[in-house]
Amino acid sequence: MSLFAMFTSAGQTGFGYGSTAEQVTEGLSLAGRTILVTGCNSGIGQEACRVLALRGALVLGTARTKEKATAACVTFPGKAIGYACELSDPSSVRGCVAAVKADGHRIDAIICNAGIMMLPKLEKSHGYELQFFTNHIGHFMLVTGLLDQLKDESRVVVLSSEGHRQAPAGGIAFDNLSGDKGYKPLTAYGQSKMANLLFAKELQGRFSGTRKTAYAVHPGVVDTNLARNLGSVLRRGLAAIGPLFLKSVGEGAATEVFAAVNPKALPLAGSYLSNSNVEKPRADAEDAALAARLWAESEKIVQAL
């Protein structure tokens, strides 16, 4: 496929690389829907919130602090409420779950969007490598804590990445979740994004027999604050090629918004989506036994926190 065709063609859903979050929600009224989005103050999460609010949804936007979340939420063109949810701090995640419950929200979709990438040096929370803890464990706690708040047809969307292909052999290095036995920034990011994919897969399995659905998403390559840990040369390079090879935030937010609200996503439940269409992930991301093991290990980790 030529580059031009890749950027302009549409897949089976009618959407493609160049579709924006506004386009994948065109004509949809989200009035009466409540959608929780983590990472509402930056990048594609912020754009997803803007578009969901524009279409009439009540957005529950989370950020590391209530102040950050509220500051973002007041800018959205509709109803939005900010909540604190520092994903690397279990007490903050539990506080977010408690606050959402106390406010009586019944949820139509959760978009696990927040994330960090390629920390140059090993950092940890509660003894676990920080990307695994933030990107996976934090969201695992949040979603499992809110399961009772989900409406009958609700959807859970987990942001993964093509970076999942950089995960270690076997997918998840269960014997090195601390990073102490070796740490490589890209491998650790890849492992956390593999965990995001496996979490969505296991969740879809657990939703079987219900009308709830789960999806994993690669948003595309978008120039956001996510690249803050890349070296300055690489960042300048990204900025230079950006207009040609990077998605805009509108294009980057499209697939997560598509998965969360578009009726055409429903037959694709349980899939890994990119450009608002099904994409084949690395083989171990489809390993049901691995997904079940990660769920069990995550439960053990969370119980001990």
Ligand SMILES: NC(=O)c1ccc[n+]([C@@H]2O[C@H](COP(=O)([O-])OP(=O)(O)OC[C@H]3O[C@@H](n4cnc5c(N)ncnc54)[C@H](OP(=O)(O)O)[C@@H]3O)[C@@H](O)[C@H]2O)c1
């Ligand atoms: N951009 C890309 O090319 C790309 C490609 C593949 C996948 N993704 C995925 O897309 C998602 C969104 O990324 P983005 O590009 O929009 O990045 P971004 O602009 O850096 O936004 C990331 C969001 O996550 C929040 N966050 C980070 N650590 C957190 C923590 N410990 N607790 C709570 N919130 C935290 C950030 O809050 P602060 O602003 O306070 O740090 C920010 O709101 C991520 O999951 C990323 O892995 C992005």
